[in-house]
Amino acid sequence: MCPALAGASELSSDKMILDWTTSKVWVNGGELCVTGTFVNKRSDLTITKLNDFIMRVTYTDKNGEQKQFTGRPVKFPLCKIPARGSRDLNLNFGKFADETVSNWVTAQTYTFTYINGARF
Structure with missing residues (x-):
């Protein structure tokens, strides 16, 4: 019998x-x-796709000034994460001054x- x-x-x-x-910028x-790392906290769900990701980075530049950058990754990576699993990702946010x-x-x-109850 096959699992549903x-x-x-x-x-x-x-x-x-x-x-x-x-973990790093x-x-x-x-x-x-x-x-960084995505962690699926659920034991009954499988993450199948990252649809949108907006990040705000507050940082100090080389002159000691505090600045802020807000943006989306240039490309969205495949992001399938099994139940209770994790996935490390590198994201490129494009040109930066x-x-x-x-x-x-x-x-x-x-x-x-996500898919509820899926077994991959």
Whole structure:
């Protein structure tokens, strides 16, 4: 007997389901890059797609001024995360005016698609 697959997918922005933690922010070749981890906190859901991701980075530039950048990644990576699983991602936010970023803090909003009860 085959296990039943879930029905229709659902859209959410609930951080109690999927949580993001930023681990690094840096500038590479004039582009702002961010590394972090998504963690699927649920044991009964599979994350199938990252639909939108907006990040605000508050940072100190090379002159010691505090600045803020808000943007979306240039490309959205495939983001399939099994129940209770995690996924490390590198995100490229495109052209960035400052050469260095230090003392950074991030805040983000995102939406994702999930399937209830799926087994992949």
